[in-house]
Amino acid sequence: MKRQLPLLLTFLAGTIPIVAFFVPQRHVGLVSTNLDSWLIIVAGFALLLGVVNVIQMNANKIRRQAPGWPYAIVLLLGLAIMGFFGFAGAFNVFGGIATRPDGSSTPFDWLYKYGFLPLQGTMFALLAFFMASASYRAFRARNPEATILLVAALIVMFGRIPFGEMVSPWFPRVTEWIMSKPNMAAQRGIMIGAALGAASMALRVILGIERSYLGLGKGE
Amino acid sequence: MNLERVMQVDRRIIYLFIAIGTILPILFVIGLPVSITPPVQMAFDRIENQLQKGDVVLISFDYGPSSAPENAPMADAFLRHCFSKGIKVVVIALYPLGGLSEAVNEVSKVAAEFPELEYGVDYVNLGYKDGAQAAMKKMAENIHEVFPTDMRGTPLSELPIMQNIRTYRDMKLVVSLATGIIGEWWANLVNAQFGIPVIVGPTAVSAPKYYAYLEAKQMAGLLGGLKGASEYERLVVEKYPKLAEVYATPGLYTATKGMDVQSIVHMIMIAFIVLGNIVYFTSRKKPRKAS
Amino acid sequence: MPSLGTWLAAFFTLCMLSFLYKDNPFFRLAESFFAGLSLGYYIGIVMNQTLKPNLVLPLIHDFGANWNLVFAAGLGVILYFRYIKRVAWVSRWALAVYVGYYVGVNMMQKLHGEVIPQIGDSMLSLSYSGVGTLWNLIMVVGVLSVLIYFYFSVEHKGLIGGISRIGIWFLMISFGAAFGYTVMGRISLLIGRMVFLVNEWAKPLIGSIT
Numbered sequence: 246m247k248r249q250l251p252l253l254l255t256f257l258a259g260t261i262p263i264v265a266f267f268v269p270q271r272h273v274g275l276v277s278t279n280l281d282s283w284l285i286i287v288a289g290f291a292l293l294l295g296v297v298n299v300i301q302m303n304a305n306k307i308r309r310q311a312p313g314w315p316y317a318i319v320l321l322l323g324l325a326i327m328g329f330f331g332f333a334g335a336f337n338v339f340g341g342i343a344t345r346p347d348g349s350s351t352p353f354d355w356l357y358k359y360g361f362l363p364l365q366g367t368m369f370a371l372l373a374f375f376m377a378s379a380s381y382r383a384f385r386a387r388n389p390e391a392t393i394l395l396v397a398a399l400i401v402m403f404g405r406i407p408f409g410e411m412v413s414p415w416f417p418r419v420t421e422w423i424m425s426k427p428n429m430a431a432q433r434g435i436m437i438g439a440a441l442g443a444a445s446m447a448l449r450v451i452l453g454i455e456r457s458y459l460g461l462g463k464g465e
Numbered sequence: 466m467n468l469e470r471v472m473q474v475d476r477r478i479i480y481l482f483i484a485i486g487t488i489l490p491i492l493f494v495i496g497l498p499v500s501i502t503p504p505v506q507m508a509f510d511r512i513e514n515q516l517q518k519g520d521v522v523l524i525s526f527d528y529g530p531s532s533a534p535e536n537a538p539m540a541d542a543f544l545r546h547c548f549s550k551g552i553k554v555v556v557i558a559l560y561p562l563g564g565l566s567e568a569v570n571e572v573s574k575v576a577a578e579f580p581e582l583e584y585g586v587d588y589v590n591l592g593y594k595d596g597a598q599a600a601m602k603k604m605a606e607n608i609h610e611v612f613p614t615d616m617r618g619t620p621l622s623e624l625p626i627m628q629n630i631r632t633y634r635d636m637k638l639v640v641s642l643a644t645g646i647i648g649e650w651w652a653n654l655v656n657a658q659f660g661i662p663v664i665v666g667p668t669a670v671s672a673p674k675y676y677a678y679l680e681a682k683q684m685a686g687l688l689g690g691l692k693g694a695s696e697y698e699r700l701v702v703e704k705y706p707k708l709a710e711v712y713a714t715p716g717l718y719t720a721t722k723g724m725d726v727q728s729i730v731h732m733i734m735i736a737f738i739v740l741g742n743i744v745y746f747t748s749r750k751k752p753r754k755a756s
Numbered sequence: 757m758p759s760l761g762t763w764l765a766a767f768f769t770l771c772m773l774s775f776l777y778k779d780n781p782f783f784r785l786a787e788s789f790f791a792g793l794s795l796g797y798y799i800g801i802v803m804n805q806t807l808k809p810n811l812v813l814p815l816i817h818d819f820g821a822n823w824n825l826v827f828a829a830g831l832g833v834i835l836y837f838r839y840i841k842r843v844a845w846v847s848r849w850a851l852a853v854y855v856g857y858y859v860g861v862n863m864m865q866k867l868h869g870e871v872i873p874q875i876g877d878s879m880l881s882l883s884y885s886g887v888g889t890l891w892n893l894i895m896v897v898g899v900l901s902v903l904i905y906f907y908f909s910v911e912h913k914g915l916i917g918g919i920s921r922i923g924i925w926f927l928m929i930s931f932g933a934a935f936g937y938t939v940m941g942r943i944s945l946l947i948g949r950m951v952f953l954v955n956e957w958a959k960p961l962i963g964s965i966t
Contacts, residue, residue: 247845251852258856259863262602266658266864274606281603282610282810283828284857288596289806290832291854292561296795297839316788323792324799331800335808342800343569343592343616348577353800357566359761360768361797364790365530365563366949367772373730373946374776376939377483378476381737385745390928395742397932402735402939405692406728407497417500423933425503426891429676430898431930433874434923436677437899438906440870447863451856458855459848480776487943487950534948535941562794565801593805598861614809653869654861669941673934681877683869690937691944716955718948726947727940734939 248461252453259451300324327356397423471744479737486733490726497725504679505696508664508686509546511638513704518551520637521630526556526571527597527647529563532668536642537571538694538720539666542701543640544575548582549705553626555636557612558593559600559647565593569616578711585615585624592616597647598654605633605659633661638685642666652678666693691727694720757964758957766957769949898926 258280265277303317330353334342342353350358386392403409404420449455516522524543528536547554556572558564572590576582591612594600603611608631609621621627629635639661641651648665652675656663662685667675669690678684688697698721702709712719758766771786811829814822831850838847878899880892904916905923912920 247848251848254849254852255856255859258853259860262857262860263864266868278603278606279824280857281599281606283825283831284599284854285594285596285603285611285806286811286825286828287832287835287850287854288599289802289810290835292595292798292802294835296798297836299791299795301839313784316784319785319788320792323789324796325792327793327796328799329796331796332803334800335803337618341617342804343565343590344573346617348573354566354569355761356793357563357797358570359765361563361790361793362530362533362566363765363768363949363952364772364786364793366533366945366952367769368787368790369531369942370946370949371772371775373942374480374483376942377734377737378479380734380939381479381741382472384738384741386742390924393925393928394932394935395738397929398935398939399735399738399932401933401936402731405936405940406731407499407724408728408732410498410500417502421502423929424673424676425680426894427898427926427929428673428933429680430895431902431923431926432674433677433680433878433895434899434902434906434926435930436674436870437874438903440866440874444863444866444871447859447866450859451863459851477777483946484950487946488954491947491951491954532941532945534951535944561798561801563797565805593801594810595802595806598858598865602861612809613814616805618809650865654865657865657869657873669937669944670934672937673930677874681873683873690940691947692940716959718951718955723944723947723951726950727943730943730946731939734943 251459252456255459256451256453259447263451296324296328323360327353327361330356472741472748482733482737483730486730487726490729491722494722495725495728497728499692499695499699499721499724501696501700502693504676504687504689505693505700507679508688509697509700511662511664511685512543512546512550512552516550516552516637519553521553521555521626521635522547523555523557523633523636523639525639525641525643525647525651526558526564526568527560527641527643527645528668529560529567529644531562532644533563533567534718534723535668535691535694535720536644536666537567538691538718538723539688539697540567540571540642541575542694542697542720543642543666544572545578545705545708545711546697546701548575548579548588549701549708554588555626555630556588556590559597560644561593561595565616568592585619586626589624589626590616591621598650601650601655602658605655607631633659636661638662638664640664640666643671644668645671648675649678652683656683664688691720691723695724758960762957762960766953769953773949897922902926 261273261277261280265273300321303321306317307314330339330351331342333339334351334353339353340351342351344350344354384395386395400416401420401423404416409416409420446455450458512522524540526540544554556568558568568590572588576584576588582588592615594611600611609627612621614620615624633639633655639651639655641648641663643651643665644667648667648671651663651665655661663683664686665675665678665684666688667690669692672687672689672693675684675687675689679687688694698712698719702712712721768786771782774780775783811825815825831853834850835847835854837843878896880896882889882892882896901919901923903923905912905920905927910916
């Protein structure tokens with residue numbers, strides 16, 4: 246029961262969308278579309294699983310006074326503040342979580358604009374610096390393959406900026422040709438291979454051959 | 466020149482070059498022209514030539530702050546284009562980490578430029594929904610069940626724009642501004658299974674992969690990164706000159722202005738890469754010369 | 757003078773950028789606060805945009821027509837049983853439905869939405885009709901050679917080895933192009949933050965001082 250029922254549920258939940266794809270709506274519509282509606286709700290619950298996990302981990306860190314525990318307090322503080330306004334928004338306290346009808350920001354939206362957005366934006370902006378440093382130190386034409394990679398990268402980098410076109414109209418044309426012909430061919434090959442792999446993995450999961458997502462090994 | 470010292474330069478010197486290369490063109494705007502590429506032209510032509518006033522377009526905000534500098538200008542350009550042409554816009558968000566807030570902020574910013582348009586009649590923001598693929602599948606059957614209310618909680622039955630919109634069949638086009646995989650799902654799930662044309666504006670990091678979908682006609686157009694956004698801005702301004710005033714607003718971040726900075730920093734990076742390779746090849750040859 | 761919100765955003769931006777000099781407590785503080793804010797954001801959007809309009813309100817307003825949503829709620833709640841040791845095994849039921857559904861959807865998506873159209877579009881005419889034939893040949897050779905490169909069940913030597921090598925060249929062109937685009941993408945993110953710092957914080961600040 247503990248092991249077989251989940252596998253049966255996986256089989257049913259996986260087969261219904263597949264059957265619904267081939268069988269006319271009127272025969273499987275009710276089951277299939279109800280499942281779609283349910284999974285929107287279950288996905289919401291699943292998204293919050295991570296929140297519980299992080300609260301647990303950081304609470305333990307604070308309790309044990311593990312290295313870096315003050316930062317765990319900061320994390321939980323951020324979570325509490327944003328979470329409070331998000332939770333309150335569900336009851337229309339403070340005007341919700343978007344902007345109010347008059348255009349002013351609710352606390353949730355204000356925290357997003359002046360807290361979350363600059364923090365995440367800058368975190369990703371740092372990558373530009375790291376990329377420049379890494380390219381300078383490591384991007385070498387060591388062999389024919391690396392040379393092809395380097396030349397293609399330089400052509401695309403130059404062809405995609407206005408300077409490239411000012412030097413010669415051939416740069417943007419060659420860049421576009423690279424993107425739509427050899428790059429497209431390679432991406433297509435990768436896509437087909439990856440899609441076939443993903444589809445076969447999906448079949449293994451539906452048929453119960455692959456069980457690691459349940460925390461079960463092959464023999465269990 | 467001591468080649469080893471050149472290669473061992475402190476990384477913070479490189480960071481400084483990048484920082485200066487970014488800040489100077491922001492302070493001193495150059496105004497470099499942007500050329501149009503076929504994928505962006507296709508996207509523009511789809512809306513400009515194949516849609517009529519009153520048609521409905523679904524715009525999905527599938528990005529967050531991690532790629533807002535690239536995707537937000539695309540969103541603004543699409544919204545301005547649709548509003549200028551009188552196309553009705555239904556906005557949704559499927560990206561959990563910021564999609565809703567980006568949709569709220571960009572739509573309210575652009576809608577303020579068109580005071581003659583009315584919320585609920587000419588455009589609507591249905592908000593965010595979890596379970597992206599489940600939501601996409603369910604929207605083919607009944608959008609009102611996926612989004613029972615708009616983002617503020619107003620039932621769809623009270624919004625005139627949504628009276629005749631039930632499924633993808635009641636819309637002419639989907640535009641997805643995407644970071645990550647959600648843009649692909651619009652092409653390989655929604656377009657493949659339900660036939661509605663899809664335009665995707667992915668980040669530059671993801672853009673190369675989308676060429677395969679574009680060539681296979683699973684997409685009606687493609688805006689790759691900041692360059693794609695700047696091209697679309699140019700097309701929109703050329704067609705609707707009134708928008709030139711908006712884009713010329715001092716201090717307003719636009720993709721076209723961003724391309725100035727992009728050009729300078731690209732040149733800096735190309736110079737670093739070329740310098741690194743020159744030093745590499747020179748240092749490889751030197752021991753042979755000595756012997 | 758910049759507003760309080762702009763000051764806060766500038767502070768957080770500079771804290772993050774300080775990492776470029778070296779790791780420091782300001783960066784750690786900003787990083788931890790960011791992690792907390794993002795989780796709090798999840799709480800807000802899930803409660804307001806999914807659970808309230810799609811679960812709670814339909815059950816309250818018309819239970820008769822929406823009673824089946826109780827099962828969805830049940831599955832969602834069961835997911836959290838994993839944190840209670842005695843009944844953790846029950847959470848596997850919800851996980852099984854969740855994973856099974858998305859895996860089923862994904863399978864059809866991949867086969868119908870990727871494999872078939874991409875293979876179909878690769879069936880290009882190779883009969884001579886000008887320069888287009890050359891491009892078609894490049895695309896067909898590219899797709900086939902890349903697929904053969906990724907076929908590891910056969911040793912890559914002889915003819916297969918030669919074709920794999922061509923596949924590698926196509927992959928290198930693609931990765932080079934991807935690198936070029938990635939550079940553009942990363943720089944765009946930096947531009948966004950710098951535009952904020954210069955136009956919305958530094959300029960108004962200097963303007964108010966001078």
